Amino acid sequence: MNMDLEEIKSLLASLQELLHQQGEHNWVRGVTASLDALDATDGLNKARSIYGSMNRGVGSFADYNIWIDDFDARVKANQGLDSLRAQLWSAFDL
Incomplete structure (x- = not known):
């Protein structure tokens, strides 16, 4: 995907806000x-490196999910x- 810097900033800001809304304090630091x-x-290369390293290995950000007791709300949040x-x-072309 060919995105400009502002689009990537917007995605990261949206992810940051979502994590804050969920009370997440660990992965939000990497974002x-x-x-x-x-x-x-x-x-761009520095951000790619940071984000990529967050998603490597077992127990990485790639394994993180949002837990909400209400099933439908949990599914929507994780989508x-x-x-x-x-x-x-x-x-980031990872």
């Missing part, structure tokens, strides 16, 4: 670091999470 890295020199992750994976 925030990726977002902040985009403003640096060679920012949004999965959509953002898939778009970012593609945008």
Whole structure:
């Protein structure tokens, strides 16, 4: 996928907001670091590296899911999470 920097920033900001809404305090730091890295020199590569390293191995961000007691709400929240992750994976060409 060929996205510009602003589109990637928007996806990361949406992911950051979703994680904050869920009270997530671990993975949101990596998302925030990726977002902040985009403003640096060679920012896209730095953000790609940070986001990519979050998703490697067992117990990585790729395994994270949102738990909500209500099944339908949980499914909806995780569909949004999965959509953002898939778009970012593609945008970063991982």
